[in-house]
Amino acid sequence: xxxxxxxxxxxxxxxxxxxxxxxxxxxxxxxxxxxxxxxxxxxxxxxxxxxxxxxxxxxxxxxxxxxxxxxxxxxxxxxxxxxxxxxxxxxxxxxxxxxxxxxxxxxxxxxxxxxxxxxxxxxx
Amino acid sequence: xxxxxxxxxxxxxxxxxxxxxxxxxxxxxxxxxxxxxxxxxxxxxxxxxxxxxxxxxxxxxxxxxxxxxxxxxxxxxxxxxxxxxxxxxxxxxxxxxxxxxxxxxxxxxxxxxxxxxxxxxxxxxxxxxxxxxxxxxxxxxxxxxxxxxxxxxxxxxxxxxxxxxxxxxxxxxxxxxxxxxxxxxxxxxxxxxxxxxxxxxxxxxxxxxxxxxxxxxxxxxxxxxxxxxxxxxxxxxxxxxxxxxxxxxxxxxxxxxxxxxxxxxxxxxxxxxxxxxxxxxxxxxxxxxxxxxxxxxxxxxxxxx
Numbered sequence: 001x002x003x004x005x006x007x008x009x010x011x012x013x014x015x016x017x018x019x020x021x022x023x024x025x026x027x028x029x030x031x032x033x034x035x036x037x038x039x040x041x042x043x044x045x046x047x048x049x050x051x052x053x054x055x056x057x058x059x060x061x062x063x064x065x066x067x068x069x070x071x072x073x074x075x076x077x078x079x080x081x082x083x084x085x086x087x088x089x090x091x092x093x094x095x096x097x098x099x100x101x102x103x104x105x106x107x108x109x110x111x112x113x114x115x116x117x118x119x120x121x122x123x124x
Numbered sequence: 125x126x127x128x129x130x131x132x133x134x135x136x137x138x139x140x141x142x143x144x145x146x147x148x149x150x151x152x153x154x155x156x157x158x159x160x161x162x163x164x165x166x167x168x169x170x171x172x173x174x175x176x177x178x179x180x181x182x183x184x185x186x187x188x189x190x191x192x193x194x195x196x197x198x199x200x201x202x203x204x205x206x207x208x209x210x211x212x213x214x215x216x217x218x219x220x221x222x223x224x225x226x227x228x229x230x231x232x233x234x235x236x237x238x239x240x241x242x243x244x245x246x247x248x249x250x251x252x253x254x255x256x257x258x259x260x261x262x263x264x265x266x267x268x269x270x271x272x273x274x275x276x277x278x279x280x281x282x283x284x285x286x287x288x289x290x291x292x293x294x295x296x297x298x299x300x301x302x303x304x305x306x307x308x309x310x311x312x313x314x315x316x317x318x319x320x321x322x323x324x325x326x327x328x329x330x331x332x333x334x335x336x337x338x339x340x341x342x343x344x345x346x347x348x349x350x351x352x353x354x355x356x357x358x359x360x361x362x363x364x365x366x367x368x369x370x371x372x373x374x375x376x377x378x379x380x381x382x383x384x385x386x387x388x389x390x391x392x393x394x395x396x397x398x399x400x401x402x403x404x405x406x407x408x409x410x411x412x413x414x415x416x417x418x419x420x421x422x423x424x425x426x427x428x429x
Contacts, residue, residue: 010169012271030343044342045178045351069352071177073337076194078173082271082355 003037004056007077009063011084017061023032023054024077026070032038033070041073048085049078049113050120063088064120083113087120132398133411139278143387149212150380151374156267157307159189160370164304167271171359178320178356179291180339181349190286190344191353192320197293200237202259202284203248204277204317204361205228206301206368207247209266214379216302216372217246217311223298223312231298239284239294243277243365269369274362281361282354285318295319301364308378310371317360320353 006040007024009017017037024035043094046068051059096116102111182192205224207217223249228238239259242248245265251258260280265273287293297318302310341348 008173010173012167012170013163014166015169028342029347040340042342043177043339043348055399064314069174069177069355070228070342070347071173071180071339073339074182078177080170080173080177080355082275108285121372 005035005072005075005077006036007053007079009051009053009079009084010081012040012115016063016084017053017086020056021061021077022056023052024079025052026049026065026079028070030112035077036068037075038095039072043071045070046070046079046081048116050116051084062120064090064113064117066116083118085117090117090121091123092118095120126401128401129398129405132394133228134365136394136398137381138395139387139390139394143242143384143391145286146383146387147382150384153377157370157373158375160366160373161304164366167362169361170299171262171363174352174356174359176350180350181341181345181352189353190256191282191357192317194319195289195295198236199230199289200239200294201298202239202241202281202294203256204281204297205243205247206299207242207244207266208368208372209245209263210376211246212379213372213376214382216375216379217244217250220302220312220368221247221250221401222396223314227298227300227314230296236296240282241277243368245330256382266365267372271358271362273294274358274365277365278354278361280357281318282357299361299364301368302375304374307374310374315364317357320356334425350386 001049004020004022005020005024007017007021008015008106013078022036026033026035027047029047030044032091033042038061046065051063051065053063055061063084063086064084065079065081068079068084071078071080098110099114099118102108102114179337185384203224207220211217224240228240231238240251241250241259243261243263248258248261248263262273262277263392278392281297284294285297285316289295296316299317300312300314303313304310
């Protein structure tokens, strides 16, 4: 059996996903980072972006994460985000509407959020 | 029906209607306590992970941050008071306000100026009525706080703490909220939230004594701490808001239960009085009839002679 790491993806008001994984890719402020079991202890600031988790069963879980932190120690990875949604939970039409609205209102922050959501769904 | 009896009947009807309302409010609050407690539980993983991360940065590097440095001579303190938006919750809001008054008194005694920040309409009304100054206030969400609310509250507070005291900033941040101990017990507590004591944070997360690994910080320890601490403060405020909401519902449930019980008692004693009044009325009618009949009998007997 391949080495595994335990992942906890938690949002401010709930626990979004937890389980075993073989690879987690997230976007930090200095670029994408991939974490595999046995990685050196790490604490980083996340950018708004999709997080990809390859589970030990071979499935891929994609989540849209808006700001937060990644911390890895003792083969336990925590992804903390103020807002985090799994790709399955994202309402595509709503995100598209939000994107259009954000573009017309020139609201950069919500435009970015909507884009991240759509990309998470597309990458699923 | 006699006048007396009619008055009793009317009062019984009105009390019964009130009882129905208080009973409904009691049940609504009871169900909301459970919801609020669930929210507290749901926010715990985030809070624990965040505390761990803060402890890790604090122990893993010698980074200084305005939110963790004690001012040498604190001259101004901010007090954040959490009250409720609605009344009918017994002493919930007034207990919190009393605790805030005591704290303000103490801080003034230590020679600090106090800026008051208030959450909840009850607290705002109390301060406005007494024409006390409020630095900032938020209302409309005390029974169902969301994380966005906590963020909105935290932003100006963090800014005030980061600002130099001479330019109108504050040196300390105290928070007063009602801690949810159990269904029956809720205590107003005061906490000094900022400057943050990292030892306390470590104790809370249960990581004291545990050796934390040497972390690799991405992009740097300073940047990570910069991003972490405001989130940590937000999460603490969020937790306080959630506990306060649970306490508010518990206090309201208790107050409404007492009101329902009292209404029940009142209906019972009014029913007794109404029964007595009805009985008195019947007795009087009987004696009138008997009196009338015997008067008639006397009259006929007299005319026979």
